[in-house]
Structure formats: C-alpha cells, structure tokens
Amino acid sequence: MLDGSDPFVRFKNVQKSYDGETLVVKNLNLEIEAGEFVTMLGPSGSGKTTCLMMLAGFETATHGEIELGGKPINNIPPHKRGIGMVFQNYALFPHMTVAENLTFPLKVRNMSAGDIQDKVNRALDMVQMRAFADRKPAQLSGGQQQRIALARALVFEPELVLMDEPLGALDKQLREHMQYEIKHIHENLGVTVVYVTHDQSEALTMSNRIAVFDDGVIQQLDAPVALYEKPENSFVAQFIGENNTLSGKVDSLTKGVAAVTLDSGDKVKALAVNTDAKGSRTSLSIRPERCIVSQKKTAGLSALKGRIEELIYLGDHIRCRMTVAGNNEFIVKVPNTADQLGLEIGAESYVSWQTDDCRALDFKES
Amino acid sequence: MDVSQPITAADGTPLKKKLAQAMFRSKLRATGLVVPLLAFVLASFVFPILALMWQGIHNDTFARLMPNLTEELRVWDGVSDPTEEMYALLVADLRQNRADKTIGKVASRVNQELAGTRSLFTSTARKAKKLEPPFKEALIKTKKKWGDIKVWQAMKLTNQSLTPGFYATSLDARYTVDQGFVMKEEKRQIYTKLFVRTLMISGSVMLLCLLLGYPVAYLLATLPLKYSNLLMIMVLLPFWTSLLVRTTAWIAILQSQGVVNDLLVWIGITGDESRFSLIYNMTGTIIAMTHILLPFMILPLYSVMKTIPPSYMRAARSLGATPTAAFIKVYMPQTVPGIGAGGLLVFILAIGYYITPALVGGQDGQLISNMIAYHMQKSLNWSLAAALGGLLLLGVLVLYWAYDRIIGIDNMKLG
Numbered sequence: 001m002l003d004g005s006d007p008f009v010r011f012k013n014v015q016k017s018y019d020g021e022t023l024v025v026k027n028l029n030l031e032i033e034a035g036e037f038v039t040m041l042g043p044s045g046s047g048k049t050t051c052l053m054m055l056a057g058f059e060t061a062t063h064g065e066i067e068l069g070g071k072p073i074n075n076i077p078p079h080k081r082g083i084g085m086v087f088q089n090y091a092l093f094p095h096m097t098v099a100e101n102l103t104f105p106l107k108v109r110n111m112s113a114g115d116i117q118d119k120v121n122r123a124l125d126m127v128q129m130r131a132f133a134d135r136k137p138a139q140l141s142g143g144q145q146q147r148i149a150l151a152r153a154l155v156f157e158p159e160l161v162l163m164d165e166p167l168g169a170l171d172k173q174l175r176e177h178m179q180y181e182i183k184h185i186h187e188n189l190g191v192t193v194v195y196v197t198h199d200q201s202e203a204l205t206m207s208n209r210i211a212v213f214d215d216g217v218i219q220q221l222d223a224p225v226a227l228y229e230k231p232e233n234s235f236v237a238q239f240i241g242e243n244n245t246l247s248g249k250v251d252s253l254t255k256g257v258a259a260v261t262l263d264s265g266d267k268v269k270a271l272a273v274n275t276d277a278k279g280s281r282t283s284l285s286i287r288p289e290r291c292i293v294s295q296k297k298t299a300g301l302s303a304l305k306g307r308i309e310e311l312i313y314l315g316d317h318i319r320c321r322m323t324v325a326g327n328n329e330f331i332v333k334v335p336n337t338a339d340q341l342g343l344e345i346g347a348e349s350y351v352s353w354q355t356d357d358c359r360a361l362d363f364k365e366s
Numbered sequence: 367m368d369v370s371q372p373i374t375a376a377d378g379t380p381l382k383k384k385l386a387q388a389m390f391r392s393k394l395r396a397t398g399l400v401v402p403l404l405a406f407v408l409a410s411f412v413f414p415i416l417a418l419m420w421q422g423i424h425n426d427t428f429a430r431l432m433p434n435l436t437e438e439l440r441v442w443d444g445v446s447d448p449t450e451e452m453y454a455l456l457v458a459d460l461r462q463n464r465a466d467k468t469i470g471k472v473a474s475r476v477n478q479e480l481a482g483t484r485s486l487f488t489s490t491a492r493k494a495k496k497l498e499p500p501f502k503e504a505l506i507k508t509k510k511k512w513g514d515i516k517v518w519q520a521m522k523l524t525n526q527s528l529t530p531g532f533y534a535t536s537l538d539a540r541y542t543v544d545q546g547f548v549m550k551e552e553k554r555q556i557y558t559k560l561f562v563r564t565l566m567i568s569g570s571v572m573l574l575c576l577l578l579g580y581p582v583a584y585l586l587a588t589l590p591l592k593y594s595n596l597l598m599i600m601v602l603l604p605f606w607t608s609l610l611v612r613t614t615a616w617i618a619i620l621q622s623q624g625v626v627n628d629l630l631v632w633i634g635i636t637g638d639e640s641r642f643s644l645i646y647n648m649t650g651t652i653i654a655m656t657h658i659l660l661p662f663m664i665l666p667l668y669s670v671m672k673t674i675p676p677s678y679m680r681a682a683r684s685l686g687a688t689p690t691a692a693f694i695k696v697y698m699p700q701t702v703p704g705i706g707a708g709g710l711l712v713f714i715l716a717i718g719y720y721i722t723p724a725l726v727g728g729q730d731g732q733l734i735s736n737m738i739a740y741h742m743q744k745s746l747n748w749s750l751a752a753a754l755g756g757l758l759l760l761g762v763l764v765l766y767w768a769y770d771r772i773i774g775i776d777n778m779k780l781g
Contacts, residue, residue: 087681
C-alpha cells in the first residue's frame with residue numbers, strides 16, 4: 001500500500017466552502033506520516049474540525065485532493081475508508097451494551113463469532129474495561145464512556161484514527177489522565193492519529209507534530225518544542241503559551257538581527273524571523289520565563305526600563321506584571337530562588353533578555 | 367451512626383415529623399392551585415363516565431315502573447306457567463303506567479330484551495282499565511302473546527336491575543333465564559364483527575401513519591431550520607383546519623365524480639363506467655382517518671428524532687456500516703420510543719373515531735363508535751351504548767398494559 005515515498009495522509013490544495021461565498025478551509029496542504037500523532041489546534045471556527053470531517057468523509061472538499069495511503073479518497077464513502085473515529089460526545093450507541101458497541105464494527109465486516117469475541121476482549125483489556133462489557137453506555141461515567149469510545153474506534157484495527165475533541169467533556173484531572181492514556185495507546189499500537197482540539201496543553205502533551213489553524217490556514221506545522229520555542233508568526237506566538245508583545249518599526253536588518261525602534265522610542269535588537277525590510281512595522285514576541293528582572297543592566301542582554309505593577313506569588317515562581325515600553329501587560333516569571341530579589345510594587349527595574357529570545361514577527365495589532 | 371435510633375431535629379422532635387411540618391404550607395398551596403381543575407374534571411368528566419359505566423350493568427326502569435309485579439317476578443322460577451296472581455299484578459301495573467304516561471318506557475325496555483313486544487305493552491295498557499278478573503284469561507284473550515312464556519322470561523330478565531345482559535349483547539350473546547349466556551346465531555352477530563373491524567381499521571391507519579409519517583419526521587428533524595420550519599407548518603396546517611372541513615374535502619376529492627377518479631379516467635387507468643369507489647366504504651374511512659391522524663404520529667416521532675445527534679449515524683458509518691445498515695441498526699432502534707408513542711396515540715384515537723367514519727364510511731366503513739352513537743341518539747338504549755363503550759375502554763387499557771409490558775411506558779416520548 002505504501003511505497004515509502006508517499007505520506008500516509010496527504011491534503012493537496014484542499015479548499016472547503018459551505019455557502020459558496022467564504023472559504024472555511026483555504027488551500028490546505030498537509031502531509032502526515034504513518035504512525036504519527038498529529039494535532040490540529042486552533043480556536044473555534046478555524047477550520048480544523050472541517051478538515052477532520054473531510055478526512056473522515058462526512059464533508060466533501062470543494063477543491064483539491066485528499067489521499068490516504070497514496071490513493072485519492074475524495075469519492076470513497078466514509079464506511080469504506082476504514083478510518084476509526086472518536087467523537088466529541090463519544091456517540092456510543094445508547095441501545096447497545098458496551099460489548100455490542102464494540103461488536104458493531106466487526107459484525108458489519110462479517111467476521112466470525114470467535115474472532116469478534118477475541119478482538120472485543122482485547123480492545124476492552126486495552127482500556128481496562130473488561131468488567132463493564134454488559135453495561136449500557138448510560139450506566140458509565142464520562143471517563144469510562146470515553147475509554148469505550150476509544151476501544152470501539154480501535155477494535156477493527158484501523159490504520160488511521162481521528163479524534164474530534166474527545167476529552168472536551170471531561171473534568172480537568174480526568175482529562176490529563178486520559179491524555180497520557182491515549183498517548184500510550186498510540187505508542188503501543190503504532191496507529192496514525194489525527195487529533196483535533198482547541199486546548200494547547202493537550203496538544204503539547206500528546207502530539208508528534210501540531211498544526212496550528214487560524215482562519216482556515218495552517219499558521220505553523222511543527223513539533224511541540226519548535227512551536228513553543230520558535231513561533232513563526234504573531235498568531236502562533238500568542239496562541240501557544242504566554243507571550244509578551246511589543247510593537248515597533250524595523251530600522252535595519254543585519255545578519256538576521258533586526259534593530260527595532262519601539263513605539264515608546266526605545267531601541268532594541270531582535271531575531272528577525274518574520275519581518276519585511278527596513279521601515280516595516282513588527283511585533284516583538286518574548287516569553288515571560290525568558291526575561292530577567294534586575295536592578296542593573298546585565299552585560300550582553302537587551303534591556304528596557306520598567307515599573308513593577310503587580311506581584312502574584314505562585315509557589316514555584318512569582319508572576320510579575322510590569323509596564324515596559326508602554327505595555328502594562330508585560331509579564332515576567334521570576335523563579336522562586338533562595339536569593340530573593342526584593343521585588344516591590346512600584347519599583348523601577350530593568351527587564352532584560354537574550355536577543356535570540358526576542359523574535360521579530362509579523363505586525364499584529366494588540 | 368446508630369441506625370436504630372430515629373434522627374431528631376435540633377429541638378428533639380423526630381426529623382420526619384419536623385420535615386412534614388415544614389413542607390405542610392407549600393403542599394397546601396400546591397393543592398390549592400390544583401383544586402379548581404380537579405373539581406372540574408371530577409364533576410364534568412370522571413363522574414359522568416362512572417355514571418354511564420354504571421348504566422352498562424344497571425338498569426332499573428322495569429323494576430321501578432312495575433312496583434307490584436317486581437317482587438313476584440323475582441321469586442318466579444322462570445320456567446313454570448305464570449300464576450293468576452302475577453297476571454293480576456301485571457294488569458295493576460299496566461293501569462298505573464297508562465295513567466302516569468310511563469308505559470312507553472316499560473315497553474321499550476322489554477322490547478330491548480325481546481324484539482316485537484313494544485306494541486304488546488302499549489296496546490294492552492290502553493285496554494287495561496276495562497279488563498276484569500280472571501286476568502289471565504282476559505289478557506290472553508286481548509293478546510295471545512301474553513300466554514307465551516318467552517314474554518314472561520323477558521320481563522323477568524328486565525326486572526333484574528343489575529344485569530350482565532348489555533355486556534352479553536355487546537359481545538353478540540344473549541343472557542337467558544334458563545340457559546345462562548347463549549351466543550346469537552351467526553347472521554345476527556354484529557357487534558363482535560364491528561369490534562374486529564374497528565381494530566383492523568385502527569391498525570391499518572396506525573401502520574399507514576407510521577409509513578407515511580416516519581420519513582416526514584426524519585426530514586423535519588434533519589433539514590436545516592428554514593426548511594424544517596416550513597415543513598412543520600405544513601404538517602400542522604391540518605390541525606388548524608376544522609375536522610369537518612377536512613373530512614368533506616375528502617368527499618369532494620374521493621367521490622366517484624371527484625378529482626381522483628376524474629384524473630384516473632383522464633390518464634386512462636380506468637374507464638368512465640368503472641370508476642373506483644374510494645369513499646362511503648372502508649377505503650374512504652382509512653384514507654381520511656390516516657390523513658387526520660398523521661400529525662399525531664409525526665410529532666412524537668419528530669420530538670424523539672430531534673434528540674438523536676447526527677454523530678450516531680456518523681459513528682456507525684465510520685465503523686464501517688453502509689448508510690442503510692447504519693440507519694436500520696443505529697438510528698431506528700433509537701426512535702422506538704417515538705414509534706411506540708405515536709402508534710399508541712394514533713391507535714387509541716382511531717378506535718374511538720366517530721365523525722369521519724360517519725361521514726365517509728358508508729356501510730362497511732362504520733366503526734364501533736358509530737354504533738355507540740346510534741344507541742345513544744336513535745335507539746335510546748343507553749345501557750347498551752355504555753356497555754359497548756365499556757368494552758372499548760377495556761380494550762384501550764389492555765393495549766396500554768401490553769405496551770407497558772413490551773416497551774415500557776417510561777420509554778414513551780410524546781413531546
């Protein structure tokens with residue numbers, strides 16, 4: 001089926017419109033390798049679920065091609081695609097017991113009774129739900145239903161499993177627990193998973209790669225580390241994790257470093273990632289934990305003067321809100337170390353950072 | 367915690383008592399709100415129904431209006447020849463009824479038991495004043511029939527106020543003095559046939575409503591809002607039209623010179639001489655009733671289908687089921703509460719249907735309710751009407767019980 005050169009799943013110039021006037025998905029290109037765990041992450045209405053539904057076959061692409069295992073699947077109906085799917089509300093059939101739910105995909109494939117029993121038991125063992133085989137879904141808790149939904153999507157051994165915000169209805173603790181469980185199942189079975197969520201920590205925990213969606217376009221497709229450490233545009237920088245933004249104008253570009261004059265008049269240097277030439281507007285992005293608050297300027301770092309507005313003690317670190325270069329929402333995470341800095345509200349101090357940690361990105365009104 | 371000791375409130379009174387005291391006022395208020403409706407329902411619905419049901423097994427017309435004869439008839443064995451004394455008491459009662467102008471009631475009552483005795487009573491009563499003892503001979507001389515033991519047996523039966531006779535008649539049997547219950551001969555059986563026909567027509571109407579209503583309800587539940595609203599108005603439109611208007615519209619459409627037949631002749635499916643008789647028979651009843659009862663099937667179905675998220679069908683298809691298999695194995699079982707509710711509603715409404723079969727049913731499209739109406743309005747045999755109605759009610763209750771056993775009343779969703 002795979003000749004090694006083709007990716008397992010491929011979206012080729014896919015567009016989708018519901019009303020013929022606006023595009024929900026704009027020219028999507030995405031390649032997913034076999035065995036990968038890829039998450040589509042984005043705010044609601046960003047087109048991520050539409051992409052998933054097109055892959056599952058419940059929506060048709062308005063333009064472009066979707067390939068699975070090297071073959072175009074645009075005209076293959078959902079039941080012939082052999083893709084497992086976990087739904088947001090689990091969609092367990094309420095009139096069937098847990099075992100009957102799991103039997104369903106095997107029966108429609110006309111498997112023998114012995115094989116069916118085998119596979120159902122194995123799937124139930126995988127999610128540690130063997131004891132609940134004869135219950136109705138309504139008699140299970142949310143977490144248990146979630147496991148059954150997972151087992152049902154995997155019981156017929158599909159090579160690709162789609163998950164549409166499967167943990168959205170669970171409480172925080174259970175959600176985190178299930179994240180690890182899904183991650184482990186993925187690692188053990190080696191199936192390809194395409195996962196949709198709007199929860200970034202979920203995406204960061206589980207994925208090999210994350211596609212950040214906004215406005216029907218993949219803003220960045222990268223491993224979790226790269227996504228957080230090296231956002232390529234302002235949307236990704238702001239959507240993933242916490243982020244401080246300063247706006248300014250590029251004065252000059254030399255060897256990938258931009259000299260920027262901030263709106264407040266201060267001059268700083270930043271890593272030019274996504275800026276146009278001299279004279280264009282830019283948004284600088286700095287992570288709160290990459291900033292240092294100090295009484296004096298530190299040699300080799302960019303520094304700006306700021307005023308401490310608010311201090312919140314969070315145990316392992318102190319969250320310090322400052323006014324820096326006209327931005328009064330500038331956050332610095334100060335580690336809770338033995339030598340206390342003597343931070344005080346209203347005090348003036350310097351905020352400094354490495355030039356590489358300050359990324360000059362496309363300008364975005366904040 | 368010590369379980370044996372009842373829990374007490376802070377002031378030492380048992381907690382249950384304290385709770386009852388605290389809830390008393392709110393319970394009182396809740397009851398007060400219900401009282402007017404409860405009184406109305408009791409006075410205008412429950413009491414009349416019970417009274418009528420009572421009439422089905424109790425009719426004291428004869429015993430009340432023939433006070434002299436009643437005691438003698440009760441002790442009479444019903445086989446031996448009536449005595450001279452009984453004849454004498456009969457004449458006394460006939461004279462009294464003639465004077466009170468109540469002889470018609472007595473005559474009708476006995477006539478219900480033995481056809482053809484009405485005039486025997488009325489004409490004899492007219493002459494009763496002039497009769498002289500011995501009354502046995504005098505009466506038999508006036509009307510030969512007075513010597514017939516059957517007349518006396520009929521009187522003995524009608525004299526019995528608490529009687530199973532009307533229920534026996536409703537089931538095409540006769541309650542006799544000497545033989546107990548006897549089935550009537552085949553060609554005189556009308557009510558059982560009518561009951562069977564009522565059940566059959568109601569069943570067909572229910573099935574037709576289900577077949578026609580299911581797709582419509584599915585469309586209603588799945589179409590986008592702007593279309594489903596329009597469709598909903600079309601479903602409800604018949605509701606807002608008078609029942610009579612709808613029924614007479616069917617007469618215009620289905621009659622032999624009507625729209626449907628004209629169309630069929632024009633297309634050439636049938637000749638001008640051999641037009642289909644679509645109305646004034648069972649076909650007409652079924653067509654018109656199906657149309658009228660359709661919303662009662664669609665609405666419960668729709669309310670159930672609306673709660674079924676589309677993700678179930680999607681899940682079934684993603685698991686490998688063809689659209690048809692997904693629909694039959696996943697979607698349809700979830701609509702069973704709606705099918706049950708709609709079916710039961712349509713069936714129960716159908717077996718009591720009256721106006722439509724009366725207008726479009728002709729001879730073989732009549733239902734049991736039309737017979738009940740006949741006995742209420744024409745033959746004035748209210749007791750028989752009550753017995754027929756009682757049987758109909760019993761049928762509904764049995765159905766309801768069966769439904770509860772098979773599907774479960776909790777599973778029913780009406781909206």
